[in-house]
Each structure stands twice: as structure tokens, then as C-alpha cells.
Amino acid sequence: MRKLPLAAALTALLLGTTAIAADKDAHPADHPDAALTQPRSSETTGSVAVEGRRIDYKAVAGTLVLHEHGDKADEPTVSMFYAAYFKQGADPARRPITFIYNGGPGSATVWLHMGAFGPRRVVTSDDHHTPAAPYRLVNNDYSLLDASDLVFIDAPGAGFSRLIADETDKGKREEQMKARKKAVFGVDGDGHAFAQFITQFLSRYGRWNSPKYLFGESYGTTRSAVLANILQNDDSVDLNGVILLSQILSFDTSIDGPELNPGVDLPYALALPTFAATAYYHHKLPQQPAALEPFLREVEQYALGDYANALMQGSRLDDARKRAVAEKLHQFTGLPVDYLVKADLRVTGGMFEHELQADGDLTTGRLDSRFSGPSLDPLSKDSQYDPQSSAISSAYVAAFNDYVRRQLKFGNGLQYRLFADIDHWDFAHKAPGSHGEALQQSVNVMPDLATAMKTNPDLKVFLNGGYYDLATPYFAADYEMHHLPIPASLQKNISYAWYPSGHMVYAHEQSLKALHDNVARFIEQTDNVK
Structure with a gap:
């Protein structure tokens, strides 16, 4: 260099x-x-x-x-x-x-x-x-x-x-x-x-x-x-x-802070393909797809279909259906099924950035989720900084x-x-x-x-x-x-x-x-x- x-x-x-x-x-x-x-x-x-x-x-x-x-x-x-x-x-x-x-x-x-x-x-x-x-x-x-x-x-x-x-x-x-x-x-x-x-x-x-x-x-x-x-x-x-x-x-489409705007579930569905791409990049998926883009087309279809429909049900969604959706989200994001159920199927950007690589005490980047950095607080709910910006x-x-x-x-x-x-x-x-x-x-x-x-x-x-x-x-x-x-x-x-x-x-x-x-x-x- x-x-x-x-x-x-x-x-x-x-x-x-x-x-x-x-x-x-x-x-x-x-x-x-x-x-x-x-x-x-x-x-x-x-x-x-x-x-x-x-x-x-x-x-x-x-x-x-x-x-x-x-x-x-x-x-x-x-x-x-x-x-x-x-x-x-x-x-x-x-x-x-x-x-x-x-x-x-x-x-x-x-x-x-x-x-x-x-x-x-x-x-x-x-x-x-x-x-x-x-x-x-x-x-x-x-x-x-x-x-x-x-x-x-x-x-x-x-x-x-x-x-x-x-x-x-x-x-x-x-x-x-x-x-x-x-x-x-x-x-x-x-x-x-x-x-x-x-x-x-x-x-x-x-x-x-x-x-x-x-x-x-x-x-x-x-x-x-x-x-x-x-x-x-x-x-x-x-x-x-x-x-x-x-x-x-x-x-209203932002995945930053959607929990402060309850009743508007669109951000969770629209962020799902990026969650999936990030999990794909870091090899956190239960089954690694052969190629990124065909995988994303599948996730996009699910996001606007079954996932969006489940979110719109709110408290009407029964436990069995919620578990089934969580298991599907696990296949797309790598996040644990129990975590997704506890999150009520709604994972914000900060939560995903903190949780995806939590097993290695790493925080995932926000501006560019290919980046990772040491978590400032492994026990926090959300990410506390952006590794890409710092990088x-x-x-x-x-x-x-x-x-x-x-x-x-x-x-x-x-x-x-x-x-x-x-x-x-x-x-x-x-x-x-x-x-x-x-x-x-x-x-x-x-x-x-x-x-x-x-x-x-x-x-x-x-x-x-x-x-x-x-x-x-x-x-x-x-x-x-x-x-x-x-x-x-x-x-x-x-x-x-x-x-x-x-x-x-x-x-x-x-x-x-x-x-x-x-x-x-x-x-x-x-x-x-x-």
C-alpha cells in the first residue's frame, strides 16, 4: 500500500x-x-x-x-x-x-x-x-x-x-x-x-x-x-x-425506531430482505443459499405476503401461527426462534444489528451491514454505534x-x-x-x-x-x-x-x-x- x-x-x-x-x-x-x-x-x-x-x-x-x-x-x-x-x-x-x-x-x-x-x-x-x-x-x-x-x-x-x-x-x-x-x-x-x-x-x-x-x-x-x-x-x-x-x-418505512410508531408494521416487512442479505453475508443462516439475489426474491415475496399478513393480525394472531412465522423468519434471518417470538415478530434495525452476531459479542454495521465491530455492551437490547461509520x-x-x-x-x-x-x-x-x-x-x-x-x-x-x-x-x-x-x-x-x-x-x-x-x-x- x-x-x-x-x-x-x-x-x-x-x-x-x-x-x-x-x-x-x-x-x-x-x-x-x-x-x-x-x-x-x-x-x-x-x-x-x-x-x-x-x-x-x-x-x-x-x-x-x-x-x-x-x-x-x-x-x-x-x-x-x-x-x-x-x-x-x-x-x-x-x-x-x-x-x-x-x-x-x-x-x-x-x-x-x-x-x-x-x-x-x-x-x-x-x-x-x-x-x-x-x-x-x-x-x-x-x-x-x-x-x-x-x-x-x-x-x-x-x-x-x-x-x-x-x-x-x-x-x-x-x-x-x-x-x-x-x-x-x-x-x-x-x-x-x-x-x-x-x-x-x-x-x-x-x-x-x-x-x-x-x-x-x-x-x-x-x-x-x-x-x-x-x-x-x-x-x-x-x-x-x-x-x-x-x-x-x-x-414511516424506516426500520430505525418503528417501535415508537405502533400500529404501523410496514418497516418490519420492508427491512426483512436486508436482514436476510446480512445474515447471508455473515453465514448466519441455518441453510446457506447458493446465491444472494434468488434468495432475496423469495424473501421479498414472503415479506409482502405471509409476514405482512401476520403482522397486520396484531393480537389476533394465535400462538401456533406466531411460532410458525418465527420459524420462517429464523430461516431468513438466522435469529433464534424464541427471540423472534419474544420480540412479537417485530425486530428493529438496532435489535438486529446487536443480535445477529451476539454469539461473538459483535455488533453488525448499520450503514453497511457487511461490517462488524466489538459490541460496546453485549447485554444491551440495541446496537450502540455503527462499526461501518467508525471504520x-x-x-x-x-x-x-x-x-x-x-x-x-x-x-x-x-x-x-x-x-x-x-x-x-x-x-x-x-x-x-x-x-x-x-x-x-x-x-x-x-x-x-x-x-x-x-x-x-x-x-x-x-x-x-x-x-x-x-x-x-x-x-x-x-x-x-x-x-x-x-x-x-x-x-x-x-x-x-x-x-x-x-x-x-x-x-x-x-x-x-x-x-x-x-x-x-x-x-x-x-x-x-x-
């Missing part, structure tokens, strides 16, 4: 990076937010080899400033950071552009930038803990720059993005910052912030006539549904495509902090925040057709995506997910798509791809290649460039 100095030298050789514009990060001492009120940028150049094909590009790391709507339209509210890559010599009117973001909510976009589609990729171990620094940063053979220009966006308050308070009085400043947080830290405020950023970006870089795509991961898929509807129906921006990775549109986060953080300063020439003297400082996220959502009222219920943005598809019937949607994702199980995403309130004729606009990986599909290199090839093909087929 190469050490970091060699990787850094290789970076300079492959990217040929030179600073064109100086970074303007310095903050005046008397007003810490003053520098945030003006857009800043640093331009560099480089090249990347994508599956053997060299692509020269211009990189811009910078910020755009969002402003208040209405009477305070001139008041700056958020400085949003982005890293954009433009292919050199391409016609902007024919060159696709893809806006990319992670989820959280309130996450920086370091993961998709350094793990999936940026020109440089950090190397992490496939299904176990990545050793500590130095980390390897390599040419990304699967950067999406061969198919599209790329704009990686940090959510308000995350990464180098900052909320802006221009009051100098301490008390007034605190109140203003609270108002800023309330305005953007929520489903609708976040969606409008990203919409304002994207329309500003299109104007600043002359990309209004480019084919346009959204790419969101995890909560970023929730955002994409809201954002697609805002762009389409508020800003008259027709999108060519929406690409969803590790989707969650209806939070790779340090590599991403270190690699990006070094890369953005050394290669993109941005961020000296600034802290890169993985997550925004969110006290409260407002999940109330004004769904299309809700007559202006924010619905006080579990978030469900399926109507937003459906409205965007109906008002732009040429809009194509591409859903991607990993079989080993316990954060947003793939079958729950599949279920959501087949229950969108759209005409049957629009279902043909949705395509699907599943991978033998977890929530961060790209953390598995073979899946990253497949993801790249699939997304590049999707863009090529939908960009309307003749």
Missing part, C-alpha cells in the same frame, strides 16, 4: 493543479461574518483518468450567498460552499451538469466527493476498519466527470457553509442566528435554500441551458424530492433526471481536509464541519396539495416527487441502493417507488439498480464501478443532446 507522500506526489502529477484565483478566507477581526456576505472562489485546473480516458477540467471551490425573501431580500442569510468541476473545452449548452449532496440532514458532502464521483478518491478497507493515517488518495477511475460537470454542495452550516448573522450586539446576534436556523434547518427551508443556490449557480456560470440533474444520497433523496418540485413548479427549471442513492421518501469516517475527513487546502486552494484557517450545529430539525412539511398547511406527521415527500414527475412528464428518475443498507433498506425504497401517486404510464420513467454494498454503495469498489457506469449511461440516455 502506498504511503501518503507518494500519493500526494501522484496527486500533483495527475491533477497538474495550479492556483488561478487566491482564496479569500480571511475574516475581519471586528466582524466575524463580514467576509461571508460576499461570494468567494478559488480556481485550479487538473486532469483525471476515468476508466482509461483522460479528462482535463477546471475546478472551482467557493461560496454563493443566499438572501432573505420578501421585504428583506437584500439581507444575506447563508454562505453555501461548493466544489465544482467543469470539463475543459466542453460546450456548456450541451454539457450536462449534476448537483450532488449528501444527507444527514445537515451533512457536508465529503462522502460523495471523496468516495464516489470527485476526481480523487480515498481508499478505505472493504468491510473492516481502515487503518489510521496516512491514507491513500488516488486517481478516481470512476469519477462522473466523463458524463457530466459536477457540483458538490455542502448543506447550510456544514462543511464550509455558514449561516450569516450581521448583528453586532451579542443578544441581537444570538436571536438572529436562531431565526436563521429556524428558517433553513427543516424539510422545506432546506429545500428552498438548495433551490436558491442552484438557480444562482446556473446564472453565475451560464448553465441555464445545460441538461440538469440532481444526485442525492440518504436524506439527500428526501431533499431531492422536495427540491425537484420547487425547481420545477416555483422556478420553472425542468430537470432531465433525478438520481437517488439509498432512498428514504416516507419516514471509514476518519479516512474521509483527513483526506478531504488535506485535498481541499492543498489541491483546491480553499479553506486555510477555516474549520470543515462534518455536520451542521442543528438543535432542532423541523420535519413539518407543506406537501403539494396540502393547501398551505405544514403537515404534522412523519415526513413523506412522495407527493413532491410525484408532482414533479406529473408536471414534467419527461422527468426520469433513477433509484440506486445497496443490499446491505440497514439505514435505508433497499426494499423500502422499492416499495416507495411502486406506491408513488403517479399515473401508471409514468412508472416507465423510473429505473432501478441494486448493488452488493451498503448505504454508501461506492465504499465497495466493484459497486462503485457499476454505480458509475449505470449513472453515466442514465445521463447519456436522458440529456437530450443530439
Whole structure:
């Protein structure tokens, strides 16, 4: 394995990076937010080899400033950071552009930038803990720059993005910052912030006539549904495509905490195929199937059939039938029959992660259930941490902090925040057709995506997910798509791809290649460039 100095030298050789514009990060001492009120940028150049094909590009790391709507339209509210890559010599009117973001909510976009589609990729171990620094940063053979220009966006308050308070009085400043947080830290405020950023970006870089795509991961898929509807129906921006990775549109399908929402049994049924895939991977099944995917088709059929029916019976389910279902679940998950009976056939994500490998005092990963780690408390009911997150986060953080300063020439003297400082996220959502009222219920943005598809019937949607994702199980995403309130004729606009990986599909290199090839093909087929 190469050490970091060699990787850094290789970076300079492959990217040929030179600073064109100086970074303007310095903050005046008397007003810490003053520098945030003006857009800043640093331009560099480089090249990347994508599956053997060299692509020269211009990189811009910078910020755009969002402003208040209405009477305070001139008041700056958020400085949003982005890293954009433009292919050199391409016609902007024919060159696709893809806006990319992670989820959280309130996450920086370091993961998709350094793990999936940026020109440089950090190397992490496939299904176990990545050793500590130095980390390897390599040419990304699967950067999406061969198919599209790329704009990686940090959510308000995350990464180098900052909320802006221009009051100098301490008390007034605190109140203003609270108002800023309330305005953007929520489903609708976040969606409008990203919409304002994207329309500003299109104007600043002359990309209004480019084919346009959204790419969101995890909560970023929730955002994409809201954002697609805002762009389409508020800003008259027709999108060519929406690409969803590790989707969650209806939070009533989540396997995280369904016990707090009794009477809604859907999450247990929709998570069962991922439980089965995980047990298959760790060889915990009573009888190991010959292949994963045929096995999953069998589990999916049972999940929506006999298992869902049994759950719907509630207390009406007799003991003999409950035992029979538990024995079937044992065949699919490897969990003990008595445990399943005691759990009333309802196993949450945290329970499964703790129990599957309890015989070895191991906790199974949530974001990627191929990972395992020592259980913090072998006697607890639920998992208490995520081994996959612990295994790779340090590599991403270190690699990006070094890369953005050394290669993109941005961020000296600034802290890169993985997550925004969110006290409260407002999940109330004004769904299309809700007559202006924010619905006080579990978030469900399926109507937003459906409205965007109906008002732009040429809009194509591409859903991607990993079989080993316990954060947003793939079958729950599949279920959501087949229950969108759209005409049957629009279902043909949705395509699907599943991978033998977890929530961060790209953390598995073979899946990253497949993801790249699939997304590049999707863009090529939908960009309307003749």
C-alpha cells in the first residue's frame, strides 16, 4: 500500500493543479461574518483518468450567498460552499451538469466527493476498519466527470457553509442566528435554500441551458424530492433526471425506531430482505443459499405476503401461527426462534444489528451491514454505534481536509464541519396539495416527487441502493417507488439498480464501478443532446 507522500506526489502529477484565483478566507477581526456576505472562489485546473480516458477540467471551490425573501431580500442569510468541476473545452449548452449532496440532514458532502464521483478518491478497507493515517488518495477511475460537470454542495452550516448573522450586539446576534436556523434547518427551508443556490449557480456560470440533474444520497433523496418540485413548479427549471442513492421518501418505512410508531408494521416487512442479505453475508443462516439475489426474491415475496399478513393480525394472531412465522423468519434471518417470538415478530434495525452476531459479542454495521465491530455492551437490547461509520469516517475527513487546502486552494484557517450545529430539525412539511398547511406527521415527500414527475412528464428518475443498507433498506425504497401517486404510464420513467454494498454503495469498489457506469449511461440516455 502506498504511503501518503507518494500519493500526494501522484496527486500533483495527475491533477497538474495550479492556483488561478487566491482564496479569500480571511475574516475581519471586528466582524466575524463580514467576509461571508460576499461570494468567494478559488480556481485550479487538473486532469483525471476515468476508466482509461483522460479528462482535463477546471475546478472551482467557493461560496454563493443566499438572501432573505420578501421585504428583506437584500439581507444575506447563508454562505453555501461548493466544489465544482467543469470539463475543459466542453460546450456548456450541451454539457450536462449534476448537483450532488449528501444527507444527514445537515451533512457536508465529503462522502460523495471523496468516495464516489470527485476526481480523487480515498481508499478505505472493504468491510473492516481502515487503518489510521496516512491514507491513500488516488486517481478516481470512476469519477462522473466523463458524463457530466459536477457540483458538490455542502448543506447550510456544514462543511464550509455558514449561516450569516450581521448583528453586532451579542443578544441581537444570538436571536438572529436562531431565526436563521429556524428558517433553513427543516424539510422545506432546506429545500428552498438548495433551490436558491442552484438557480444562482446556473446564472453565475451560464448553465441555464445545460441538461440538469440532481444526485442525492440518504436524506439527500428526501431533499431531492422536495427540491425537484420547487425547481420545477416555483422556478420553472425542468430537470432531465433525478438520481437517488439509498432512498428514504416516507419516514414511516424506516426500520430505525418503528417501535415508537405502533400500529404501523410496514418497516418490519420492508427491512426483512436486508436482514436476510446480512445474515447471508455473515453465514448466519441455518441453510446457506447458493446465491444472494434468488434468495432475496423469495424473501421479498414472503415479506409482502405471509409476514405482512401476520403482522397486520396484531393480537389476533394465535400462538401456533406466531411460532410458525418465527420459524420462517429464523430461516431468513438466522435469529433464534424464541427471540423472534419474544420480540412479537417485530425486530428493529438496532435489535438486529446487536443480535445477529451476539454469539461473538459483535455488533453488525448499520450503514453497511457487511461490517462488524466489538459490541460496546453485549447485554444491551440495541446496537450502540455503527462499526461501518467508525471504520471509514476518519479516512474521509483527513483526506478531504488535506485535498481541499492543498489541491483546491480553499479553506486555510477555516474549520470543515462534518455536520451542521442543528438543535432542532423541523420535519413539518407543506406537501403539494396540502393547501398551505405544514403537515404534522412523519415526513413523506412522495407527493413532491410525484408532482414533479406529473408536471414534467419527461422527468426520469433513477433509484440506486445497496443490499446491505440497514439505514435505508433497499426494499423500502422499492416499495416507495411502486406506491408513488403517479399515473401508471409514468412508472416507465423510473429505473432501478441494486448493488452488493451498503448505504454508501461506492465504499465497495466493484459497486462503485457499476454505480458509475449505470449513472453515466442514465445521463447519456436522458440529456437530450443530439
